[in-house]
Amino acid sequence: MLEFINHIFQTFGATVVVPIMIFIVALCLRVSIKTAMMSAFYAGVGLTGFSWIISAFTPIVTKIIKQMVNNTGIHLPIVDIGWQAGSLATFGSTVGLSFFVFGLILELVLFAIGWTKIFMPSNLWNNFGFMVWGTLAYYVTHNFWLSLGLSFFMLLYTLALAETQADRWSNYFGVKNASVCSLHNMEQAVPAILLDPLWNLLGFNKVKMTPETFKTKLGVFGEPTTLGAILGVIIGVLGNLKSLNTLSAWGQILSFAIALSAVMTIFPLVTDVFSKAFSPLAEEIDNKRSKDEVATDGDAEELAIKDKKRWFLAVDDGVGYGEPATIIAGIILIPIMVLIAFILPGNKTLPVVDLISIPFMIESIVAITRGNILKVICNGVIWFSLGLYASSWLGSVYTGAISHYGVAIPAGIVLITSFNLMARPLNALIFAAWISKNPVWIGLTIIVYLVFVVLLRTRREQIWLYLKKMSEKNAGFNGSTEKIM
Template identity: 75%
Template sequence: MLNNIHTFFNAFGATVIVPVMIFIIALFLKVKPKKAMMCALYAGVGLTGFSWIINEFTPVVTKIVRQMVDNTGIKLPIVDIGWQAGSLASFGSPVGLTFFVFGLIAEFILFAVGVTKVFMPSNLWNNFGFMIWGTLAFYVTHNWWISLGLSFFMLLYTLLLAEIQADRWSRYYKIENTTVCAAQNIVQTVPAILLDPLWNMLGFNKANLTPAAFKNKFGVFGEPTTLGAILGIVIGILGNLKDLATIKAWGQIFQFAIQLSAVMTIFPLVTNVFSKAFTPLAKQIDQTRKQNANQQPEVDPVHDKKRWFLAVDDGVGYGESATIISGIILIPIMVVIAFLLPGNKTLPVVDLISLPFMVESIVAITDGNILKVIANGVIWFSLGLYAASWLGSIYTGAISQYGAAIPAGIVLVTSFNLMARPLNALVFAAFISQNPLWISLCIIVYLVLLYILRKYRSQIWIYLNKMAAKNVHAKEDLKSSPKD
């Protein structure tokens, strides 16, 4: 049965299965069939657009990064080959495939009984983010129940973090009642919340570093299209330091500048199409919420205990200006850090293009303060490099066993997007120890946090909104737009 399900999903792929799910959910929410059909088509078109752009741009970025690496002469033993190999192995392992089927059922139940206020099945394709950890655990322990339990636990705390940041995410990315819920990207909520008071003490909140500020200060040179070209030239030069006297090098530099400029220009357009798949659903959720609660439209939804959120693909936020600019700036920074970090064995390469996905929660919580996003990213992803280094041999063995090919000439591989996760790695370590004490501690911490969230959700959201409002640009936005 599991093999048949695997074959079915492989045959149709995310660009078909996700729109079908969106159509069903839209009808369930009582969206008119014509509008539900358009939501489904927009989802398919958006996913296809993302795939085309990233698939075309990834080899270009990878080539530049490899040239940066070659210029340094430093070799690191664990090479990032991208998240795709991990996804393939997840669907090829018995534990991963079991979770894909029964995890979907669990997501319905968790939402129905109120454990979570996030409806995860709308983003079922990102379930491989839970499946990969169960796959790795099964490779190490050969314990079916521990491994499957780990995947389910990853789901539980991902849903918890998704709900904590839900109000901020939906406010910042301007799609009501939605949030991202990908296991590989949601954990950035933790450093974004914990470190924000520190950044404010250091005055980072006074730094007006946002796309709007760039545009106001620099005019045409502050536009995302122009910034993309400038960043492209800088990254291109870093990748050609030894060959700057050649025409070939400058040809590549300016080609990369145009290519990055194109991504910065086109991706927001695709994002706008993709967001159209969820906007009618989000509005319908809000309308139903108000009707059921017999509320007036002016009532602040922050205080509504019955408010729930639709989990959306993190592609919705990728093209937002502060998100994509922060992610692109972090590309050369993380390459340099990988070489300078004592004890690090991981070389991030292919998944560097995923950095805009990886910073979305940070962007939302810091209200698009690019300086804070980069500072958070440097600290958290540096810790993530250590996590990926520790997991290198386990990850390589697991994906080799469950169907992913290792590129020739590479001994150990990883995925910077999937494995550079300090919190995930700690939970993984607790479960593969098979020590009841450590596993119980993980569960107790989760239950305490869940209790706090259920009891103080409104206060948590209000606190995060107050923290976001402390940024200088947020205050200026409030002055210029009182309604917001």
């Protein structure tokens, strides 16, 4: 059965399987067949568009980054070859496939009994994030049940984090009753919440470093398209420092600038198409509220926070990728993280291919800080720097597991990683506790999770109101109501 499911998924891929799931979910929500069908088509078109853009841009940015490495003469032994290798390997492991089937069942049960307010099956594809860690654990421990248990535990705590930031994500990105819920891009909500008082103490909340400010003060130079070109020139120059006196170098620099400008311009358009897959479903969730919960625009947000029956549809991270603050902060973080990788003591990881995934990785931070780009960058620098250490520690394990399950290692590379999947300090700590096989450490992770869930269940309204007030302290940008497309 597991092999059959693997064959089906590998044959049709995410661009077909995800739209089918969206169609089924839509019908379950009693959306009209026409609307359900269009939602499914928009999901497939959006995923295909994302795939085309990233597939075309990845080789270009990878070449520039490698040239930056060669210019410095610094060579790090663990090379990031992208998340795709990890996702493919998980479908070749027994633990991964087992979770793909039984994890889906658990997600349905957890939602049905009210354990979580997040409907995860609508984001079926991103289950590979849980499968990766179970696969790595099995490679290390050879204990099937412990490894599968780890995948289930990571699902549980991810759902709790997703629910914590769901109101902010939905409000900021403008998709009612929806939230991202992928393991590899969810833990960033932790530093975004914990470090915010520090940034406010330093006055970062008063700094109007937002897309709107860029556009207002810089005019045409503040547009995402122009900013992409400017950042492209800067990154291109860094990749050609030793050959700036040649025509070929400037040809590459300007070509990269146009390519990055195209990504900054086209991605929001594809994102708009992709979001249409979820908007009708999220609206249907909203329509199912009782009439006495309908409010005027002024107090609708607070009433939504107080609504105990409210639940959220898990959507793909691609919905928020093209939002201006998200993509601008993500692109700025690319050269910053490469530089940090070079100078960070003890780091062995070179982020390369997954650098283009940084906008995915910062969505929760953007939502919680209301698009404050300065805060997003500072949070990203701290958390992803810790992530480089996590990725360095996991390098040999990840390489062994990925190659064991049939993914070829590129020639000339000794160790591999995925910056998006493995540069995860919190996930790495949980992984370390579980592979230790020590009941005390495993029990501690479970106790912390249970305390957090009890707090979320009994104080959810207060938590959401706190995060709302926290985000409102940031000057100059109101997210979904002021997006610059």
